[in-house]
Amino acid sequence: MGQFNYDRDDEFDQSDLIDRGPYELDNGAIYKGQWSREGLRYGRGVQMWTDGSKYEGYWRNDMANGRGRLIHADGDVYEGDWYNDKAHGKGVYTHMDGAQYDGEWKEDKQ
Template sequence: QDDSRHGTGALKDAKGLLHEGAFDHDRRHGEAVWHLPRSVKFYGVWENDVRQPGGKFVFPSTDTYRGDWDETRHVRHGDGSCDYENGDRYEGEWRDDERSGAGVLTYGNGDRYEGGFAGNRRHGRGTCVFADGSSY
């Protein structure tokens, strides 16, 4: 008799990360929630035990990130977008879980900055366009 996981269930791996979702013959396969360090949750799809592109990462603050993710360190890394709890939205490059490189930060009040970022801050050349249409 085959004792492999098949159907819906939960699995805690050797690193202590919890996977809740569908399994197919001991492989993560289908929709699931993956519980990561720092109370981050990933909602997405696996095929043959491999996380598929897409899905979303939700942080304890309710910030929601969609994009590239470093599977080893469990941090935002590469291209992605983040919708923040305060109404702001960032689209652009991430490095080591920080906004870094080219990006666009749209504030909840409608102001917008497009340009460089380093260490989560505006850095270098960029353009600010304010909600009233004026720019800097």
């Protein structure tokens, strides 16, 4: 799996964001990336959960928002648009066995 392509930096005013090194959240997940001045995940960031799942992409108000990629612990991958922590908009879901859905999503549903 290649590097995630951040292609929408114009979505966020970078001057209001703070870069912060790895930070452990209450649920044990580790987040590294940008934060708002109010202390919320906001802008570019990567989060790794204790089960091995990883999200890399854009955040807004502590939720995945914008373009991002979630690699599930079982190896399945969703890459596409997110809204309020859910797959929402155009996206591709690729199962470990190679089966794939490429299309529209609404609140985590195909």
